[in-house]
Amino acid sequence: MFSENVGTSMTQIDPWDKFRHTLIEVIDSDNVTRRELFQLSQSKTGKVTDGKSYFKALYEHFEYKRDAVVEFLIHLTTKTKLHLDEGTISVPSILKEYTEQLRYTEKEERLKRENNWSKCDLIGREEEIQRAMDSLQNQRMKGVWICGLGGMGKTSVADEVCGRLLRETSNWRILKVELREQKHMRDLVRSTLILIGELLMTSFREELSDGDLEYTSKSNEEDYFEDLNQNSWRQLLIQKCCESSDQNKLFVFDNMDDILVSHEGDLMNFLNKLVNMLIEAEEDEMHQGKTRFIITSRASLPSTLTARDLRDVFDEVILKELSDQQAMLLFKQELTQQNIPCVK
Known part of the structure; x- marks a missing residue:
């Protein structure tokens, strides 16, 4: 999860929440996408009816480990070639970039917690x-x-x-x-x-x-x-x-x-x-x-x-x-x- 030092204004927003809400809207409004995602995810989610219950089932299956949920969605959306905004936005590409930036942010936070920002001798x-x-x-x-x-x-x-x-x-x-x-x-x-x-x-x-x-x-x-x-x-x-x-x-x-x-x-x-x-x-x-x-x-x-x-x-x-x-x-x-x- 993005730390408190990552956000754009006084109200910190985790981009994962934006993605999740957007995909829920897509699932609830696009019958073709919903049917395809539900069918390919059935072994993980069982029977679900809408976007909200779909994510709830995914979280339960992966024991509330977000990284595992994201990795599964990258694989799933790559297989389905899911794009948004009239085909201009690749969902797996966005998720991959999110995970890369997340890893960098977590590394920086760990360094600060371990006091590794101490002055180096350049x-x-x-x-x-x-x-x-x-x-x-x-x-x-x-x-x-x-x-x-x-x-x-x-x-x-x-x-x-x-x-x-x-x-x-x-x-x-x-x-x-x-x-x-x-x-x-x-x-x-x-x-x-x-x-x-x-x-x-x-x-x-x-x-x-x-x-x-x-x-x-x-x-x-x-x-x-x-x-x-x-x-x-x-x-x-x-x-x-x-x-x-x-x-x-x-x-x-x-x-x-x-x-x-x-x-x-x-x-x-x-x-x-x-x-x-x-x-x-x-x-x-x-x-x-x-x-x-x-x-x-x-x-x-x-x-x-x-x-x-x-x-x-x-x-x-x-x-x-x-x-x-x-x-x-x-x-x-x-x-x-x-x-x-x-x-x-």
């Missing part, structure tokens, strides 16, 4: 860490772009910044989205929405304010997301990021490389829109909490026209090669951690 990176800390706590700045060659420690620096923020004050929610090998904007949007508690099981059109975001840089039909869902999800993500909250939010978009290569213009347009709306929201005297971002990638913040405004509110932190002395200290540290004797 050799040769103190200046970069402090600069990132200062920028994230600067009211004018909205984020930090950490860049450098592979293996330079970008993720480690981002993690250390998160740890220090949590040690200094508990009023931060850290939402880390792993984007390694993710090539499309929809991957970023979907993963982030799922992490903050939106399962994308409906179109959200009724939740949105008037007007949808328009994106004119769609050049690849495969990444088009033809209907309004992708724009709606982007708008929903922007709204969630800009929501007033009693906690500060820090989104960490780790390993942005592939999306930056494939859809740089689209990404910059989206980030510009997000930042502009965030600035407007935080200027409201009634707004509570702040939202900040850490982005890591090999490439630096683009110098294109669309990225120009971002440079005013994102601090670029470039990780350079360690000195020979620092590299030797790091090597000795690795040997010590692996209990390998160091020859002097």
Whole structure:
């Protein structure tokens, strides 16, 4: 279950509850889906009559172990190829993403309970860490772009910044989205929405304010997301990021490389829109909490026209090669951690 630090506003919502209620509505309103799910689940549920009794029977069969229920539903909906919202949303894909984000959240909570957020010794990176800390706590700045060659420690620096923020004050929610090998904007949007508690099981059109975001840089039909869902999800993500909250939010978009290569213009347009709306929201005297971002990638913040405004509110932190002395200290540290004797 998502912890108390995972949610989108003062009212914490477990995305599993949203999924369960949505699937109950589908079962109760779609005779074909209901008949197929009930037939394939009969050995687990026995005879059931509606969505509510179906989930009750599943919970009883799996002894109220949610993980087991979710795994069964992933297998079941994969077999039935269940999609929602006119075929645009794959139910098993959503459930798989939910379980992945859930595992990450539980790991982070365990680390905090075990006090493993203690300060680590990142050799040769103190200046970069402090600069990132200062920028994230600067009211004018909205984020930090950490860049450098592979293996330079970008993720480690981002993690250390998160740890220090949590040690200094508990009023931060850290939402880390792993984007390694993710090539499309929809991957970023979907993963982030799922992490903050939106399962994308409906179109959200009724939740949105008037007007949808328009994106004119769609050049690849495969990444088009033809209907309004992708724009709606982007708008929903922007709204969630800009929501007033009693906690500060820090989104960490780790390993942005592939999306930056494939859809740089689209990404910059989206980030510009997000930042502009965030600035407007935080200027409201009634707004509570702040939202900040850490982005890591090999490439630096683009110098294109669309990225120009971002440079005013994102601090670029470039990780350079360690000195020979620092590299030797790091090597000795690795040997010590692996209990390998160091020859002097």
